[in-house]
Amino acid sequence: MKQLNSLLVIIILIGTVLTGCGQTSDDTSTPKEKPAELLLATTTTTRDTGLLDELIPVFEEEYNVKTKLIVAGTGEALTMAENGEADALLVHSPSSEKPLVDNGDVINYKQVMYNDFVLVGPKDDPAGVQGMDIVSAFTQIEAENAAFVSRGDDSGTHKKELELWKAAAIDPLDNSGYIETGQGQGQTLQVANEKQAYCLVDRGTFLAYEKNIDDYAILVEGEEILRNIYHVMQVSPDKNDQINAETAADFVEFMVSDQAQTIIKDFGVAEYGEPLFHPYLDGAAAE
Secondary structure, eight states: OHHHHHHHHHHHHHHHHHHHHHOOOSOOOOOOOOOEEEEEEEOHHHHHTSHHHHHHHHHHHHHTEEEEEEEOOHHHHHHHHHTTOOSEEEEOOHHHHHHHHHHTSEEEEEEEEEEEEEEEEETTOTTOOTTSOHHHHHHHHHHTTOOEEEOOSSOHHHHHHHHHHHHTTOOGGGSTTEEEOOSOHHHHHHHHHHTTOBEEEEHHHHHHHGGGOTTEEEEEOOOGGGEEEEEEEEEOGGGOTTOOHHHHHHHHHHHTSHHHHHHHHHTTHHHHSSOSSEEOTTOOBOO
């Protein structure tokens, strides 16, 4: 009897093992691959407006990517490209970008979007520049020795500002009211407001900050010279064997896709009544 009981226990154990081996898991999904990484150098304007908060999560989800942002002026971002210290760039100074394109430091260079620069200042306009063309306005600001706050950081906005001073044949440092912050667009705009000074700013950032700025307004706008064009590009993989060229190419493709361009087109409309940026819907290669 004792032997029979032992035999039954053995049979039961064997059956249990066989049953367990025969079971299959209901979860047939495969583990998700580890996200690729993208090191993106971009400007403060894309961050300060909140646009990247809309675009990056969509890109990361679609391409299984983890994005690390380096937010800097365009000049610094371009230097990073020359040194092979980023995978991709989103910047806005075409004249400064062209040498890197020509040298092959960056590739897959495409227009993404544009807005425009505007001259802003106190609503009471102490220098009397409202309605002038932009070069005449800069000349008037200098003649009145009016306060002007500059980013002074080699950003795309700063480069445009220096271009305008040059067109007016003026050295802005001759103006005792000229201040360089060395800060991003949002911070510079706030300093300008505090000092009731004039400032060159992209329209998107101004609209994003306007509700927090008292008695401040757009005074000069609408000229072709004030157009502000953004490009996306890959850093050449020849610059550094650590550059993630495949993911950088994915980012360029995403930024000129209908999906991203629609996000750009709609961004800001509900809150500000107008878009902060305008898309290049055709995704064409930049000239």
